[in-house]
Amino acid sequence: MTQLPTSQSAPVADGLHGAARNMAMLAVALSVFLALLDYAIANVALPDIARDLNASSSSSIWVVNAYQMASLVSLLPLAALGSRVGFARLCQVGIIIFMVSSLFCATATSLPILAGARVLQGIGGACIMSVNIALVRFIYPHAEIGRGIALNGVVVALGVALGPTAAAAILTVGSWPWLFWINLPFGALALGMAFYALPKVPRTSGKLDITGSILCMLAFGASVMGGDGLAHSQNTTLSCALLLAGLAAGVVLVRREAEAPQPILPVDLLKNPEFAVAFMTGFCGFVASNFYIVSMPFTLHNTLGLSSAATGLLITPWPLGIMCAAPLIRRVADKVSAGVLSSIGLSTTALGFFLLWLLPAHPSVWDIAWRTGVAGWGFGFFQPPNNRAMMVAAPHNRAGGASGMVQVARQAGQTLGAMGVAAFFTWFAHNGATQKCLLMAGCVALFAASLSASRLFLNTKKAA
The missing domain is CATH 1.20.1250.20 (MFS general substrate transporter like domains)
Known part of the structure; x- marks a missing residue:
């Protein structure tokens, strides 16, 4: 396959120009749109999902929460990984994970299986979202970064805005699994563009800090779960324990990473x-x-x-x-x-x-x-x-x-x-x-x- 002059074949010095820039931004936009549209699209189908999978309405919310939680706790470790393996490569891997997990979501036969698939989907979405702004920085010259970030913001708003509308249209002609089946052709298009047009950028050296990654996920995950429990006045003792555990992990993480050259x-x-x-x-x-x-x-x-x-x-x-x-x-x-x-x-x-x-x-x-x-x-x-x-x-x-x-x-x-x-x-x-x-x-x-x-x-x- 013929590559663009400044794409995967060589590191970017100060942004791309002309058709190369347009194609690279299109690749970023498609991947971001894929991740955000699917986050927003599932909310509308929660009543249908709860009915078909014999789950309560409150339990069905985990279809949304599982995605959000997995995405949040994995963002920083994945951003650090992207610096080492390459932002374009992590974005490509994220799209693949997203497509595979969409297949699992579409074929889920119980709420726990669907929630587990949404966890995997959230990780795929985090692979994409953790590096998309970094890619924009290398696609646009330094003097025009704001233009690229503004365009990226439009894509984010469009993905959030079209989620409920797209869900309503799909549910009019099909059942809720089609909300996830639709990701396969759309993801294939995004993946093809990502391999073709995303630029190669300099990577950092060194091994990924596994201990720091675990502490980071524990800090965010436990804090969010504890805070959410307190907000809903559910099991106050457990919620406080989770919140304290998250804060303690955060303190240890900050102290540990303070002197690290490439901290999580x-x-x-x-x-x-x-x-x-x-x-x-x-x-x-x-x-x-x-x-x-x-x-x-x-x-x-x-x-x-x-x-x-x-x-x-x-x-x-x-x-x-x-x-x-x-x-x-x-x-x-x-x-x-x-x-x-x-x-x-x-x-x-x-x-x-x-x-x-x-x-x-x-x-x-x-x-x-x-x-x-x-x-x-x-x-x-x-x-x-x-x-x-x-x-x-x-x-x-x-x-x-x-x-x-x-x-x-x-x-x-x-x-x-x-x-x-x-x-x-x-x-x-x-x-x-x-x-x-x-x-x-x-x-x-x-x-x-x-x-x-x-x-x-x-x-x-x-x-x-």
């Missing part, structure tokens, strides 16, 4: 104030977004009495707003500091959330849609420059660790936001829980905007 948990990168502030800004931004994303359907369906179809349509302005921000942010992400752009974006997101919190008692469709669109536009304006700030703050040989932390900020923030909603629903079950979630979403987004703006003072101090 990138302590070296977090020592850089610019990277640390960007990471925390991203984390808080996704906490805020999930307070909205998880609670808003309950507001629309339970509080306002809208149908499921209307609820789905009124969530759509969120990803549409993200995509509408892309043309502008692509032009300015490499020219204006993240301290300015992300602060504007998060402030706009906070405004949208506060406006949703202040909805009238009987709002029109337009009242809800334009407020949601404002919040989504702000979120789309915040992400690319903030992600760019994380990537450019890291040296080239730490691109894998930086890319992994971009995804950790997203998934850990989403996880904590979902736990927060569960806790609010438990604490304020009969006292306006959904409204309080929207208020919290606005407050956290405003805090993230303030955190982002602090970079302006960091830059001023550095210049002085």
Whole structure:
């Protein structure tokens, strides 16, 4: 097979150009879209899955949780592995794992088998997501990284937005296993593009830290399970024990990795104030977004009495707003500091959330849609420059660790936001829980905007 001039045959110096860049970004987009679409697509089919596999509704949620948990706990170890075996190769392996696990999902005959297959699928998705931003860094020249990250953000928003719609269309003509069968031809296309177009990049030397990887997975996994149990007020003693075990593993991990040249948990990168502030800004931004994303359907369906179809349509302005921000942010992400752009974006997101919190008692469709669109536009304006700030703050040989932390900020923030909603629903079950979630979403987004703006003072101090 004839290769592109700057693809797998030679390391990339400062990005690709022309057709080579377009083909490589298409390969990244297809793989990312595959991972995110399938995460979102399974939610819609949970009632059907529970019925066909003779499982309870609460147990069926593990079809979603298993994917999310496996993806989160494996992100950083896989990012470190990608630095050693090559980002393109790990992405290719991830697509293969994703396709094989999709076959297992489609043929599952019980909920435990399906949940186990979703664990494997989550690992495949983490292989893809842990290195996608690192690949963008090598596909685009340094001066245009923001453009590539903005385009990647559009793909992420599109995958999340189309998940429920695609699921509804598939379930109209077929049963839930087809949600996973569809991954095989789509995955084959993504895999072919990944082998053909993804660039070869420099690798780091040394063996993978197995002990550090185990500690990392224990720290994230136990903390999430313990926190989730506390949020749902389930078995408080066990939940506290898991949370303490996760925190203890995290402390041991930080102490162990502090002096490592290629740490699993990138302590070296977090020592850089610019990277640390960007990471925390991203984390808080996704906490805020999930307070909205998880609670808003309950507001629309339970509080306002809208149908499921209307609820789905009124969530759509969120990803549409993200995509509408892309043309502008692509032009300015490499020219204006993240301290300015992300602060504007998060402030706009906070405004949208506060406006949703202040909805009238009987709002029109337009009242809800334009407020949601404002919040989504702000979120789309915040992400690319903030992600760019994380990537450019890291040296080239730490691109894998930086890319992994971009995804950790997203998934850990989403996880904590979902736990927060569960806790609010438990604490304020009969006292306006959904409204309080929207208020919290606005407050956290405003805090993230303030955190982002602090970079302006960091830059001023550095210049002085």
